[in-house]
Amino acid sequence: MLSMTEKERIEEEIRQVPLKRAACIEALKIVQEQRRWVSDESIRDVADILDMSPEEVDSVATFYNLIFRQPVGRHIILLCDSISCYVMGLKSIHAELVSLLNIQYGQTTADGRFTLLPNPCLGTCDHAPALMVDSDLYRDLQPSALAGILEKYT
Amino acid sequence: MERPLTQHITFPPLEIRQYEAIGGYQAVRKALRHMQPADVTALVKESNMKGRGGAGFSTGMKWSFVPMNVPGPKYLVANADEMEPGTFKDRLLLEGNPHQLLEGMIVAAYAIQATEAFVFLRWAYKEAAVVIRKAIQEAYDAGYLGKDILGTGYSLEMHLHTGVGRYMCGEETALLNSLEGKRATPRAKPPFPQVSGLFGKPTIVNNVETLSYIPHIVNKGADWFKSLSRTADGGTKIYGVSGRVNKPGAWELPMGVTMRELIEVHAGGMQKGYGFRGALPGGASTDFLIDKHMDIQMDFAGVAAAGSRLGTGTMVILDDQTCPVGFVHNLEHFFAQESCGFCTPCREGLPWTEKLLWAIEQGRGRDEDLDLLLRHTEWLGPGNTFCALAPGAMEPLQSALKYFRDDFERHIREHRCPYHDPVTAAPASAHLHYTHHL
Numbered sequence: 001m002l003s004m005t006e007k008e009r010i011e012e013e014i015r016q017v018p019l020k021r022a023a024c025i026e027a028l029k030i031v032q033e034q035r036r037w038v039s040d041e042s043i044r045d046v047a048d049i050l051d052m053s054p055e056e057v058d059s060v061a062t063f064y065n066l067i068f069r070q071p072v073g074r075h076i077i078l079l080c081d082s083i084s085c086y087v088m089g090l091k092s093i094h095a096e097l098v099s100l101l102n103i104q105y106g107q108t109t110a111d112g113r114f115t116l117l118p119n120p121c122l123g124t125c126d127h128a129p130a131l132m133v134d135s136d137l138y139r140d141l142q143p144s145a146l147a148g149i150l151e152k153y154t
Numbered sequence: 155m156e157r158p159l160t161q162h163i164t165f166p167p168l169e170i171r172q173y174e175a176i177g178g179y180q181a182v183r184k185a186l187r188h189m190q191p192a193d194v195t196a197l198v199k200e201s202n203m204k205g206r207g208g209a210g211f212s213t214g215m216k217w218s219f220v221p222m223n224v225p226g227p228k229y230l231v232a233n234a235d236e237m238e239p240g241t242f243k244d245r246l247l248l249e250g251n252p253h254q255l256l257e258g259m260i261v262a263a264y265a266i267q268a269t270e271a272f273v274f275l276r277w278a279y280k281e282a283a284v285v286i287r288k289a290i291q292e293a294y295d296a297g298y299l300g301k302d303i304l305g306t307g308y309s310l311e312m313h314l315h316t317g318v319g320r321y322m323c324g325e326e327t328a329l330l331n332s333l334e335g336k337r338a339t340p341r342a343k344p345p346f347p348q349v350s351g352l353f354g355k356p357t358i359v360n361n362v363e364t365l366s367y368i369p370h371i372v373n374k375g376a377d378w379f380k381s382l383s384r385t386a387d388g389g390t391k392i393y394g395v396s397g398r399v400n401k402p403g404a405w406e407l408p409m410g411v412t413m414r415e416l417i418e419v420h421a422g423g424m425q426k427g428y429g430f431r432g433a434l435p436g437g438a439s440t441d442f443l444i445d446k447h448m449d450i451q452m453d454f455a456g457v458a459a460a461g462s463r464l465g466t467g468t469m470v471i472l473d474d475q476t477c478p479v480g481f482v483h484n485l486e487h488f489f490a491q492e493s494c495g496f497c498t499p500c501r502e503g504l505p506w507t508e509k510l511l512w513a514i515e516q517g518r519g520r521d522e523d524l525d526l527l528l529r530h531t532e533w534l535g536p537g538n539t540f541c542a543l544a545p546g547a548m549e550p551l552q553s554a555l556k557y558f559r560d561d562f563e564r565h566i567r568e569h570r571c572p573y574h575d576p577v578t579a580a581p582a583s584a585h586l587h588y589t590h591h592l
Contacts, residue, residue: 016313019335021336022335025332028318029318060336064338066319078278082239083239083438083484083485084239084396084470087472087473087476088397120239120321121237121238121239122278123241123245123276123278123279125468126402126404137278137281
């Protein structure tokens with residue numbers, strides 16, 4: 001069930017647009033902000049409030065890279081895997097992350113702390129390689145700096 | 155040398171009073187008080203400003219297609235979904251001078267008589283979201299947005315929309331679908347968005363760099379704009395270089411600088427121990443240029459004459475220590491992942507391309523694979539797909555097969571990657587089976 005806050009915020013978004021369903025992406029963002037991911041139940045709840053079918057809402061949810069349809073960790077690591085980072089040492093950054101976290105792309109650490117995902121170009125190619133943890137951008141990465149970066153997130 | 159776009163970039167960016175103190179929002183006053191909407195469009199057309207998002211279409215021409223005597227809402231959208239691999243120019247403008255973008259948007263919106271404007275910002279640009287949200291509020295408070303702007307009778311509402319990640323959102327009709335809350339799949343054209351765009355209303359979508367230039371063209375005129383360039387394509391351009399150079403970065407330079415000047419002067423030359431083999435001149439979806447192209451002028455016509463595209467103007471360098479097959483595999487992995495799946499050649503052809511390249515990179519390639527790859531560049535080429543994603547994906551592949559064919563053949567002949575041992579050193583993008591949609 002959607003919380004009162006979620007409901008109010010989604011209804012506020014609906015008022016901003018000419019058609020209810022045009023608030024679909026905003027509604028999914030609101031749910032994910034509260035719960036970190038979007039469950040099947042939330043898909044049905046969002047569908048109800050927007051007068052859409054759950055399938056239609058899910059077709060939107062699964063289209064976008066950053067709407068999560070499985071539980072994720074407390075912190076999301078987005079490793080840029082595009083071309084400038086590839087040229088500038090992505091391989092060694094990826095290897096070090098896998099070794100520190102003991103997980104592969106798409107997985108979450110056993111303690112629920114981190115989920116590791118590849119991400120298309122982060123748009124900071126003159127400072128490659130780069131990654132983001134939640135909203136924080138880290139650039140000019142060296143493998144040796146990664147342990148220190150991860151320590152900041154509990 | 156004048157650098158109108160970047161001369162007032164600071165971190166943190168100028169607040170509205172500081173921006174006004176250096177002449178900011180004068181173009182809004184001039185356009186809204188002293189020019190007819192059609193005059194603004196005519197001026198931009200006369201300047202020969204070509205869109206900086208990659209396609210290079212005349213901005214004034216695009217605006218002139220908007221029907222002016224239709225009642226009801228019209229929309230202006232700033233495409234700030236910068237996601238072309240190797241491209242980092244709009245981030246600079248968004249984070250470093252948000253009011254310049256807003257001012258350009260207000261003038262552009264006035265020219266087409268838009269009622270609402272959107273900044274469509276990619277999710278990853280967190281800092282940009284903060285400064286743009288603040289700048290929009292400041293512009294409302296100062297009376298440059300909202301009802302009856304500066305007492306001229308013109309009204310405009312502006313919103314910030316942050317995306318949820320998909321390369322397709324950079325394509326303007328897919329972007330509009332996303333703004334409507336839908337999957338970002340491209341729309342059939344015609345009708346063009348200028349006539350039937352967001353919610354079926356006339357809509358203009360322009361790139362951030364294009365819109366940021368508008369205040370300067372209004373203030374200083376079309377002839378001034380043309381005079382900044384070394385070629386017939388007017389203005390300055392933000393060029394960038396990334397890869398194994400000494401000083402990667404982005405710089406505003408006269409349109410038409412050469413690749414040699416960009417690499418050797420501005421980017422400080424190749425790093426010690428690394429040689430130049432080729433470059434994608436304007437992002438992942440442009441054909442390679444090689445040594446013999448060093449002295450061509452990097453404008454729309456010059457790069458096209460060399461068989462590639464200026465694209466976004468931000469160059470990615472292939473050095474002699476990086477495997478060209480692995481390099482192109484990384485690009486095709488991206489395109490295969492980001493294909494929206496709507497049309498068959500793109501949905502099926504890009505994963506096939508990626509797998510062929512990965513087999514070659516791992517030493518499992520067959521002689522006939524090169525012909526198969528070449529045929530993909532035709533099957534997925536212009537005219538065979540619904541939008542420009544797959545044809546763009548084929549540009550680096552077709553030129554790599556032309557310029558670096560020896561490397562491809564050597565992989566197949568020696569059953570290995572000559573640049574590294576594929577068993578111990580598989581690139582991270584080897585993970586074909588991870589789910590990027592969690």
